[in-house]
Amino acid sequence: MTSEEHLPDDHVDGNALAGPLAEVFTADVTVAQSECAHCGATGPVARLLVYRDAPGLVARCQECGQVVLRYVRTASAAHLDMRGTVTLAFSLAPE
Amino acid sequence: MIISRGFHGRRPTADRKLPPGQYETTGFPVLSAGPTPRLSAADTELSVTAETGRRHTWRWADLMALPSERPTVDLHCVTKWSKFETRWEGISLDVLLADVETDADHTLVSSHGGYTTNIPLADLLDGKAWVVHTYEGEPLAPEHGGPLRLLVPHLYLWKSAKWLRSIELRDEDEPGFWESAGYHDYGDPWREQRYRGD
Numbered sequence: 001m002t003s004e005e006h007l008p009d010d011h012v013d014g015n016a017l018a019g020p021l022a023e024v025f026t027a028d029v030t031v032a033q034s035e036c037a038h039c040g041a042t043g044p045v046a047r048l049l050v051y052r053d054a055p056g057l058v059a060r061c062q063e064c065g066q067v068v069l070r071y072v073r074t075a076s077a078a079h080l081d082m083r084g085t086v087t088l089a090f091s092l093a094p095e
Numbered sequence: 096m097i098i099s100r101g102f103h104g105r106r107p108t109a110d111r112k113l114p115p116g117q118y119e120t121t122g123f124p125v126l127s128a129g130p131t132p133r134l135s136a137a138d139t140e141l142s143v144t145a146e147t148g149r150r151h152t153w154r155w156a157d158l159m160a161l162p163s164e165r166p167t168v169d170l171h172c173v174t175k176w177s178k179f180e181t182r183w184e185g186i187s188l189d190v191l192l193a194d195v196e197t198d199a200d201h202t203l204v205s206s207h208g209g210y211t212t213n214i215p216l217a218d219l220l221d222g223k224a225w226v227v228h229t230y231e232g233e234p235l236a237p238e239h240g241g242p243l244r245l246l247v248p249h250l251y252l253w254k255s256a257k258w259l260r261s262i263e264l265r266d267e268d269e270p271g272f273w274e275s276a277g278y279h280d281y282g283d284p285w286r287e288q289r290y291r292g293d
């Protein structure tokens with residue numbers, strides 16, 4: 001982000017991704033740890049800032065405000081754009 | 096589309112046509128992929144960069160000194176709402192681009208906050224697009240893209256970038272923010288080009 005001032009807005013937290021992404025992930029994505037490709041901040045997906053009054057879901061880094069992931073559900077496909085994410089780490093039960 | 100330079104009555108309802116899959120709204124929903132920047136008109140600068148690298152810039156006063164138009168247009172959002180007869184004031188892209196030498200076919204439009212959208216240059220010319228600063232007689236509110244937004248009403252509204260900062264003329268098409276995430280590259284509401292492959 002730049003030093004621009006921002007007005008209050010209607011974003012929600014990353015838990016809003018749980019329902020939509022349950023369609024493509026078997027694990028709960030909101031507890032996964034994401035690493036921001038812009039600033040390196042790491043934290044649970046649930047802490048991302050999600051803008052959903054939009055043509056898709058836009059999740060931004062809680063530290064730097066840059067886009068970490070975008071999710072678009074079309075009539076027949078799901079597009080998950082993760083160019084703003086270095087890694088998405090899931091804790092899983094031991095095999 | 097009507098280009099109005101004065102008062103005119105509203106079209107009768109029967110004349111209003113909805114593109115396929117759209118419904119009419121009388122409100123003006125705010126869609127946003129990020130925080131709403133608070134930008135001052137006085138500090139606003141618009142740039143157009145040709146494919147040669149030659150950059151043209153207009154400060155706010157430069158823009159206000161250009162001939163303005165008052166388009167009344169229908170808006171069609173890809174999230175399926177349409178709004179009829181919205182009244183704007185701004186500058187035709189024909190005026191802004193008149194002195195820009197280019198052989199490019201494509202543009203990439205950028206906003207404050209990082210949003211981008213790609214539009215063929217031909218779709219910004221011939222009376223089809225404006226940079227607008229006034230909506231229904233009032234300075235354009237930040238949540239609707241003020242102080243300056245693009246208005247390209249014949250394409251889905253995501254192409255009418257809010258908080259307009261720059262237009263790059265390019266030889267190659269480069270998908271913008273939504274176009275690279277599954278939305279259609281062109282976005283014609285009358286052909287219902289919502290998603291890639293439509």
Ligand SMILES: [Zn+2]
Nearest residue numbers: 036039061064
């Ligand atoms: Zn970050």
